[in-house]
Amino acid sequence: MTARRVVITGSGALAPVADSPAGLHAALCAQQSALKPIEVFPVDGLQPSFAGEIRPFEPRQYLGERNLRPVDRTARLLLVAAQQALESSGWTAERRTQHEIGLVLGTVFCSVRTIAEFDRRAVQLGPSYASPLDFANSVINAAAGQAAIWHDLRGVNSTVAAGEASGLLALAYGTDLIRSGRADALLAGGAEELCYESFVGCLSAGRLGSARPIPFDARRDGFALAEGAAMLLLEDAGSAAARGAPVLAEIRGYGEAFDATAGEDEPSAAAAVARAVRLALEDAAVDPADLDVLSLAANGGLRTDRAEARGVAAALGEEGARKPAAAIKAMLGESLGASGAFQAVSLLGMLTDGVLPGVLGLEKTEDDFPLSGVQAVTRTLDRRPRLGLLHAQAWDGQCVALIVEAR
């Protein structure tokens, strides 16, 4: 049996810097920072007090007049990105009545705000005042369920969580479902909302930086929290060709690994990164020398950035470690479950016009920094890139890598 090939036929993105895939790529290449003073919840003296907030966010502008009341912020972000991906891929509402479209969502919290508000209301006013609408959204698959209802997606529907690697994991999981014939077309990506609970959680865990995050810079001291949603329409290559769909790129393969020390032991953490990258190259049957561009997960985290750089360099070898590399969280911040999906949408932009966003603020890497293709300034590559590597790494140990080929 020949393995089914997986192509990308649509994309959608709703980010603090843009509300379309093309807009996202342009904003990243222009090195626009997503960070702004937080307004979506009262900051009340918290430091830092900035984040990658989507503001203004008027869901009706995208979604029309349907009843949005049962749909919380995470799901609203997802609805918009999913709608863009469906529209750009040509999977119209009419076509969706005839075909099962699936959905795989990567998220860390779905909505911990909804869960926490549901509980606070029940505690303060009594259980009989708890909101049934909020309870329906308190499950971690709520956004995926709401998107299925909104967009009539009756196929495989799943939610996956692997920290900051969730978005890429969703793409890997979706790739598997298409390869194995369990779906012909599905949306895959990630969504995460910015809220008080996750912000305070990251802050008290010491993960937030004091100023703008600078991935791979020697001065980095943490990430900036952000929100958003990005979705790709993944499709069996044969089915896509049969319906004459636009093909943006192909997912050639993926790899997954876990660091059982959760970053406490740097060699072990770097080895997990390297395993994920090697497995992806192997799955894709791609030689590291043939890669044209890398998009990395570095977010300004002290130990995670270093482990990623060492692991990627170990897997790619001397030549591979010189490949042009982007670290878009310098601009975008860390949008947790959505971030890997943003990397994927951004990579599609790079593969289209050959422009690679620079790492905003990068001045000095550590002395033994092994990836010479990481640069501060946005540049146009000599030739149009064909093969891209996506890598995402979670604080808690999950690593996912994907190989994407331009069309």
Place this chain on the structure above:
Amino acid sequence: MSRIAVTGVGLVTPIGAGRDEVWEGLLAGRSGFAPVGSFDASRFNAQIGAEVHGFDPAPWVRTLDPGRLGRASQLAIAAARMALEDAELSSFASSRAGVVMGTTSGEPREVERFNDRYLAGEMAGLDAGFMGLYPCHMIAAHVAREVGCGGPVTMIPTACAAGNYAIAHAFGLLRDGKADVMLAGGADAFSRITYAGFSRLGAIAPERCQPFDRHRKGMIPGEGAGVLVLEPLEKARARGARVYAEVAGYGLSCDAHHMTAAHPEADGAVRAMEKALADAGIGAVDVSYISAHGTGTPTNDRLEILAVQRVFGKAAERTPMSSIKSMIGHTMGAASAIEAAVCSLAVATGRIPPTMNLEEPDGDLDYVPKQFREHDVRVAMNNAYAFGGNNASVIFRRAEA
């Protein structure tokens, strides 16, 4: 394509822990219901739950510090350790070994703790552990760190169908050669959040859970964990492992209809079962036992009966179908993982656990009332349905040559 075997079973449930204690309890019709003990339920319109009492994580959590884990992680690790012991796997510390776990709520008690402090005005003192305790992917990550594995580690939070989703995903990874051995299952901890939600929906039964009874009054929230060891059948046989059953196939679907209510014609449930049968290459007539979702709510059970009738046709009435939620309540994300263990054990032992508390059956299906049954279970189908319209059916089959 390689066949995938179930070679280990680990269970922590409201009626006991470990394969034998739980299986004997289920066959004997033991009840796990008791007044809620983990929080003050006096303001709720029901006060009964299916909690795991007297659970001590210490014997199971050996690498990590059990005091720095949420309860769902503790339950998950205990079940994972039991499954590994049951499979006689002395080490899981391999980059070819992985973990997939399902859950409904992750660690909701950490949000409750967060809120208790927030409402007391103590936000500045939020402990640094929230990020290491609460996010649901920590359950799979904790299990993986505890056993030291380096392969794929994934959390699938697809609510009350999550255990089946996790087993299905692990099955796919093994078949694709992405791993050599997987721990797969589900875990959830009893919480006031979950209880308040089901209470507010009017879904909690006052005293007992009576799936498929005409007078059923609702579900009873519970907690627990179920974990299976899955590995290629060939490898299992080569190492002389006991094989309970093989995973024959699965089907997933989405209602795309309503967040908390099933599709009125059970459309999604029907499609999940049909896909699972097609994936396993069998027909409904080949199924010897159905492990029902069977929550005991009026709507779920009515639509589940309809779904089985639609898929099984005339075979529906002669295919035994029982719900262990009549004994252990609804253990949420753990439920279908525990039920997957039940399917594996039913295949291995030729016994079907009963549906307890069944006085007046609703409809004409065979619910295996009150008494376990000796039955040649060649093929067992495990059905699970969830909020969000997520449906998952997994099929287990005797691993014949």
